[in-house]
Amino acid sequence: MRKLFDKIWNDERGNVLVVMGATLPLFIGAAGLATDTIQWTLWKRQLQRAADSAAIAGVYERIQSDTEAGVKDAVDKDIALNHHTGIALSTGYPQVSRLADSGDMRQRVQVVLSVARPLSFSSMFMTSAPEIRATSVAASVPGTDEYCVISLEDTATTGITGSGNAGVEMDCGMITNSTAPNSAIAKGNVTMEASVIASVGGIQESDNWVVDKYDPYVSKMEDPYANLNPNLDELDCDTEKVVVRGGPNETISVAPEINGDYDFAASKSANGGDAINCFSGIDVGPSETVNLPAGVYYIDGGNVNIQGTVTGTDVTIVLTNSDSASNATIGTFDMNAGASLTLTAPTSGDWAGVAVYQDRRAVDQAKQTPNKINGGSTGIITGVLYFPNQGLAYNGDGTSTFVCTRIVSRRVTFSGNNTTGNTNKFEDDCSHAGIPAFEGGRLIRLVA
Template sequence: MASLKALGKGAVVAARLRTETRGAVAVVLALVLPVLMGMLSLGVETGLWFASKRDLQSAADGGAISGAWEITRSSSASTISTVAALDARKNAHSADRPFTVDVFAPPVSGAYVGNAQAVEVQVRRTETLLLAKLFLDSIQVSARAVALAGSPGDYCVIALDKASADTAEFRGNATINLENCGVAANSNNDQALLISGSATLKADFIETVGGYAQQGAGMLLVDTRITHSTAIADPFENLTIPATGSCSSKTSYKITETISPTTWCGGVTFNAQADVHFQPGVYIVSGGEFRVNAGATLTGTGVTIILTGSGTNIATVNINGNATVELEAPTSGTYSGVVMYQDRAASTSGVNTFNGGANMELTGVVYIPSQEIRFSGGSSNGNGCTRLVGRSVTFTGNANLENNCTGKGIPAITRTPILVE
């Protein structure tokens, strides 16, 4: 009986030992806690490295942009390097923590290696290790950025096509004078811009995504030639086509008269002897052709010509030689600065011809985003402001485009320095 009682007491003790965990938990906690604290510390330390990385990236970005501005200003190599390094340090949020800055103009790595219009900034910092020194001797955090210089000036000719050859073409025996502005070709083709025959191009600069070529006796009188650049954003990509109104019953003009904003369905023709003054407003040509024959005269201020239509029948322009066309774009409103705009739904095979010669002065932007502009004309009275933006732009005869656009509601078409890497 006594032995049974003793056995019962032993079972009770054993049961208590099996269910009592307070001591075991303490032992496990004592073993695991240092590991948990170490992992937490490493996590915090890693977070500090990522914060340092963001800080250095801000420094690199700021330095690269500043360096690109100096390239835009045609500064010396030493000035580019000095300004880029100085602004890199200014853009670091923890500038009190030392880091190294290297500036390369042109870049020595990445997609813009050797590009004289780009600057590369590399920054690095050796971090002080805490718990990580148990596993690492040291760690270096780094960042880099590449920025491309802005345009050397205003663009007065932009060819938007991104892949074809000869998207900006100057041919024949023409002399093309672009005063205080330049040409941009967005094509990545090696011959994005072409000068052929005995044509002569005078401009402040040319800029191509691909390259350019000279053939025959063609002359390129341009000091700044930028190749392998980035594409110029379409400055009017958000411009919309207005609703088409009721069709005008008159689509041919032969005499002197003044007209008000209207819609011509199937095209309109201004014949020889026509002397037509356009009152301010928007004129819509729905399908057909906006045709100006030799001997016709068109004048007007605050005028926008919209070329639209439906399906494949989008209106085009045909201004013949010896026509006098003096139209000025509005200086405010939806179409501020735009004197002529063709619907971007137009077929890419179409051609729009501007052969007005010296008697043609279009003040504003001629925007033909989906078709070719063939241009020959422009006065040289010192007060003009004409910009051509087309899928492609071809000069077939003597032309003069002036860039005296102040106060005319025409936005400057330029590009500021941008980060590209």
């Protein structure tokens, strides 16, 4: 018997046909499995891309409204645009979840998608079509850019505008919470140079922007001074309110018994070394100079109008009102052309780094810019200009020195004339001046 098998085994007639017949099912099976695997992988990749895109869309909507229905609608709309498998989602999908914050990750949204469709080869051996599932989680995460200018405008109104012949040069960036398609605009002959221009809304590129990167559709920037409020109990406004007026090179020094306007001819020692901290306003004429001693100057419902020269070290000017009513009048800050303001904010204490502060009870004046400050070459502001609910126009011909000026305002408009080659220059690292680094512009990223 063994000899018979050896004979058959060594017989070469028809061997190839026998071997091919025996292995053909294996070749067909391998080809079928390979085809199914490629098709399954393609559907899985397309489904994962759709889930990723939908999760990101959900986070954007959660930042804006944070409602379950709004996030679900945003996810559905995105899937309608970006689900390219050609297979209808399984019943019960998409599954959308608003997850809780986790560490630095906020506004997390999870999207789960699933499709079921028979595979051409595997379906011969399976009683039901396989489920292909994709899960994605997106969140807003901290950004790493540092900003010199923050616009808190959070409607569809433009937040940052450069116009005229203004020149701006920054070692840091600018960001606005505006949701407008043109949330930041640079027009005319303006040159806006910064490390980054970022926005919750859209930004149209132009030759007026000289930036390392455009960063539209970032998460909302938080107000860095949202918890800073004037302590109205510190205001001594009952009897000693005065309007700050000054002649040439005079220094504020107020005796407690003086009411109304005062020329500050008396020495500070007339009041035992303490200056009154509550004023009706500051009004400095074109030929006048006022030197402000160190301290916090509360302006009780009045305005600041500077046409001459004002200087001060370790000084904060606070536009507020001793009346705690929500509709109490809050004044504005107007520094006219030709005026000079050399102001340095304190480096410690509650008002560290803040040069000018406007109470957030100030009424927004419908896209106008009631506050005006010249960034001219004869005056330098070291500190933060804070106008959270009104616009600020920052004008001037510029200075040749980089300065630690920061702007946090509802809207910011840069204008002026840099035809002489001067520009308003902003330095990035101002920790020595008590000014924190404003990092933010939270980014929307996939996290799982």
